Amino acid sequence: MEPFRSHRGIVAPLHRENIDTDQIIPKQHLKRIERTGFGTYLFSDWRYHPDGSPRHDFVLNQEHYRSATILVAGKNFGCGSSREHAAWALSEFGIRAIIAPSYADIFRINAGNNGLLLIEAAGTTVQRIAAQAQARPPYELTIDLENQTIADGDGLSERFEIEPFRRHRLLHGLDEIGMTLTHEAEIARFEAAVLRCTPSQGYSNLGTAT
Amino acid sequence: MYKPKTLFEKVWDSHVVLEREGEPTLLYIDLHLVHEVTSPQAFEGLRLANRTVRRPDLTFATIDHNIPTTSDERFHIKDQIAAQQIATLRRNCAGAGIPLFDVGSGRQGIVHVIGPELGLTQPGMTVVCGDSHTSTHGAFGALAFGVGTSEVEHVLATQCVSQKKPRSMRIGISGALPDGTSSKDLILEIIRRLGTDGGTGHVIEYAGEAIRGLTMEERMTMCNMSIECGARAGMVAPDETTFAYLDGRPYAPPGEAWDKAIARWQPLATDEGAHFDKDITIDASHLAPIVTWGTNPGMSAPITATVPGPDNAQDESERNAILAALDYMGLQPGTRIEDIALDRVFIGSCTNGRLEDLRSAAKVLRGYKVHNRVTVLVVPGSEAVKQAAEREGLDSIFTEAGAQWREPGCSMCLGMNPDILAPKQRCASTSNRNFEGRQGRGARTHLVSPAVAAAAAVAGHFVDVRGWEYRK
Numbered sequence: 001m002e003p004f005r006s007h008r009g010i011v012a013p014l015h016r017e018n019i020d021t022d023q024i025i026p027k028q029h030l031k032r033i034e035r036t037g038f039g040t041y042l043f044s045d046w047r048y049h050p051d052g053s054p055r056h057d058f059v060l061n062q063e064h065y066r067s068a069t070i071l072v073a074g075k076n077f078g079c080g081s082s083r084e085h086a087a088w089a090l091s092e093f094g095i096r097a098i099i100a101p102s103y104a105d106i107f108r109i110n111a112g113n114n115g116l117l118l119i120e121a122a123g124t125t126v127q128r129i130a131a132q133a134q135a136r137p138p139y140e141l142t143i144d145l146e147n148q149t150i151a152d153g154d155g156l157s158e159r160f161e162i163e164p165f166r167r168h169r170l171l172h173g174l175d176e177i178g179m180t181l182t183h184e185a186e187i188a189r190f191e192a193a194v195l196r197c198t199p200s201q202g203y204s205n206l207g208t209a210t
Numbered sequence: 211m212y213k214p215k216t217l218f219e220k221v222w223d224s225h226v227v228l229e230r231e232g233e234p235t236l237l238y239i240d241l242h243l244v245h246e247v248t249s250p251q252a253f254e255g256l257r258l259a260n261r262t263v264r265r266p267d268l269t270f271a272t273i274d275h276n277i278p279t280t281s282d283e284r285f286h287i288k289d290q291i292a293a294q295q296i297a298t299l300r301r302n303c304a305g306a307g308i309p310l311f312d313v314g315s316g317r318q319g320i321v322h323v324i325g326p327e328l329g330l331t332q333p334g335m336t337v338v339c340g341d342s343h344t345s346t347h348g349a350f351g352a353l354a355f356g357v358g359t360s361e362v363e364h365v366l367a368t369q370c371v372s373q374k375k376p377r378s379m380r381i382g383i384s385g386a387l388p389d390g391t392s393s394k395d396l397i398l399e400i401i402r403r404l405g406t407d408g409g410t411g412h413v414i415e416y417a418g419e420a421i422r423g424l425t426m427e428e429r430m431t432m433c434n435m436s437i438e439c440g441a442r443a444g445m446v447a448p449d450e451t452t453f454a455y456l457d458g459r460p461y462a463p464p465g466e467a468w469d470k471a472i473a474r475w476q477p478l479a480t481d482e483g484a485h486f487d488k489d490i491t492i493d494a495s496h497l498a499p500i501v502t503w504g505t506n507p508g509m510s511a512p513i514t515a516t517v518p519g520p521d522n523a524q525d526e527s528e529r530n531a532i533l534a535a536l537d538y539m540g541l542q543p544g545t546r547i548e549d550i551a552l553d554r555v556f557i558g559s560c561t562n563g564r565l566e567d568l569r570s571a572a573k574v575l576r577g578y579k580v581h582n583r584v585t586v587l588v589v590p591g592s593e594a595v596k597q598a599a600e601r602e603g604l605d606s607i608f609t610e611a612g613a614q615w616r617e618p619g620c621s622m623c624l625g626m627n628p629d630i631l632a633p634k635q636r637c638a639s640t641s642n643r644n645f646e647g648r649q650g651r652g653a654r655t656h657l658v659s660p661a662v663a664a665a666a667a668v669a670g671h672f673v674d675v676r677g678w679e680y681r682k
Contacts (some may be wrong), residue, residue: 016530022646027648033251033294033298050651080342082248082342082358084359105440106342110360164232177363177364179372181367186236
C-alpha cells in the first residue's frame with residue numbers, strides 16, 4: 001500500500017450527501033477479476049451519457065476539476081454496498097483524500113485498506129472548502145497527515161482528527177494481513193483453547209467465554 | 211462482580227483473539243461466506259503474497275450476484291465477463307478446498323438465504339461475507355457484518371478480522387404488527403426514523419414483544435436491512451423460534467451435539483441492566499405498509515400518504531436531496547402514493563426471497579391476473595426455496611396470474627445479471643436499495659413488502675394491501 005504522508009492537490013466539490021457506492025462504481029462494472037480497470041468507470045452514470053460521451057454538467061468532466069485529487073462531499077459518503085471497487089475506482093482515478101462530515105463504516109475500512117485518506121471535518125469546514133472549490137477553481141489544498149492539518153495557503157488552516165492507528169497505517173502504508181500474521185501464535189492459541197469444530201458438529205466457543 | 215452484558219458484547223468478547231490499547235481488536239471468524247463478485251481479487255492477493263486459506267472448513271461459497279435467472283442461460287452464460295468471474299470462483303474454491311454450493315447442486319442460492327437454510331448460520335457465531343447484507347445472519351443471534359475484498363483476503367489468510375469495537379443500540383418494538391403489515395414495513399419505518407446514517411458505528415439489537423412474535427424469516431428481513439440505516443450489524447437474541455428453525459438443518463449439530471449447542475445458545479440474551487449506547491422504543495401497533503418514494507431507503511412514506519416535497523426538508527442539504535430524488539424518480543410533491551403507476555414488479559432478493567415471502571405474495575395474487583402493463587418477476591432466493599415453493603404449488607399461482615417464475619439468484623435487486631429495468635421504468639421491488647441506477651441506469655425503484663408488491667402487480671399502481679380481498 002502506498003504510504004500517505006502529505007499531499008497537495010486540486011479539490012472537486014460534490015454537493016451531495018449519502019453518496020452511495022452504487023454511484024461511485026455502478027454494478028455493471030463490477031465483473032472484473034482484477035483490482036485494476038475501475039478508474040474509467042468512477043461515477044460512470046453521473047459522468048457519462050448512455051452513449052458513453054462525457055456529461056459536461058458533472059464536476060470531474062469540467063476543465064478545472066479533471067485532475068482533482070481531493071473530493072469534498074456531504075455526510076455519509078460511501079454508504080450502501082460493501083464493494084471495495086469503490087475505493088479502487090477512486091484511487092485509480094487519482095483521488096488521494098476525501099473531506100466530508102461522515103462516512104459509512106465499510107467504506108471507511110475499504111478506504112483505509114487502499115491508502116485513501118478520509119478526513120472527517122465539521123459541516124462548516126466542509127461547506128467552506130466546497131464553496132471555495134466551486135467559486136475559484138483550481139482550488140488547492142495541502143493535507144499533512146503527519147501533523148493532521150489541511151491548509152489552502154490563503155487563510156484556511158485547520159487541524160483534523162484521525163484515529164492514531166489508522167493514521168499510523170496510512171503513514172507507513174502497512175499491509176494489514178502482514179501485521180495480523182505476526183500474531184500467528186495468538187490465533188493458534190485461540191483456536192486450540194476453544195473447542196472449534198466443523199459446522200455440522202456445531203461451532204462451539206461460547207462455552208469457554210469469559 | 212459480573213458486569214451485565216448485551217448480546218452483542220457476549221458474542222464479541224468470546225471471539226477476541228487479541229486486544230491492545232489504541233489498536234483495532236483481532237476478532238476470530240466462525241463462518242466466512244464467499245461469492246463470485248467480491249472474492250476474485252482476494253484469492254489473487256493471497257497467491258501474489260504466497261499465502262494460503264487458513265480454514266477452508268469454515269469457509270463456504272456460492273454463486274448468486276451474476277447468475278442469470280432463466281433455466282437455460284444459468285448454465286450457459288452469455289456475458290463472458292460474468293462467466294469468467296464464476297469460473298474463477300470455481301477454480302479458487304477447488305484450489306483451496308472450499309465447499310462450493312454450485313448452480314444445480316440443489317443448495318445454490320443467495321448467500322444470505324443459503325447460510326441460514328443450510329444451518330451454517332448459528333447463534334453466537336461471528337459471520338462475515340464480502341457483501342453488506344451479511345447483517346441478515348444476525349437474526350440468529352450471530353454477529354454478522356459485511357466486509358470489503360481486502361478484508362475477505364484477510365479472513366481467508368488469518369480467519370480473523372481487525373475491527374474497532376462498534377457501539378451498541380437497542381431498538382425495542384412494542385405492540386404487535388397489524389394485519390397487512392410485515393417486518394419489511396417495520397424495518398423501512400425504522401430506517402425512515404433513524405435516517406440512512408442513524409445506525410453508523412453501531413450494532414443494533416432488535417428486542418421486544420413484536421420481535422419475539424416474528425418468524426425467523428421475518429427477523430432475517432429486519433436484520434438484512436440494518437445496513438440501510440448505516441448499522442454495522444443487526445441482531446436478535448435466539449429463542450425457541452430460532453432453535454426450531456435450525457433443528458434438523460443439514461449443518462445444524464446432530465444428536466448429542468444438538469443438546470450441547472442448545473445449552474450454549476440459551477444464555478445468549480442481553481442481561482438485565484446491560485448498557486446500550488442508544489436505546490429506542492418504537493410502537494408497532496400503528497404501523498402501515500411503507501413505500502419508498504426517493505433514492506435511498508430512508509425516503510419513504512406510509513402507503514396512505516403523499517409524496518413529500520422540498521418544503522418538508524429540515525435544512526438546505528435535505529431540500530437539495532429531496533429535489534434531486536423527485537427529479538430522478540419522476541415524481542411530483544403531493545402525489546398520492548397509491549396513484550403511482552408501475553411498469554415492473556420484482557419479488558425476490560436476500561431481503562424478501564424466502565418461502566414465507568413467496569407465500570405472502572402468492573396469497574395476494576391467488577385468483578387474480580397481473581395488470582396488463584406490468585411485468586412481474588418472481589425470483590426465489592435459493593434452489594431449496596424454489597423446490598419448496600413448487601411443492602406447495604406457489605409457482606402455479608404466480609404463473610397463472612401472469613408472473614414469471616425464475617431461477618434463484620440476486621437478480622434484479624442489483625441487476626448484475628440480465629434482469630434490469632430500462633431507463634425511467636418504475637418498479638415495485640421487495641429488495642433493499644432504491645439508489646439511483648440500482649436496478650438499471652435511470653431505473654426507478656420503490657421498496658415495498660412482498661404483499662404490497664403483489665397487490666401493486668394486480669392493480670398496476672400501489673394499493674393499501676390492508677383492504678385486499680383475498681381469493682381462494
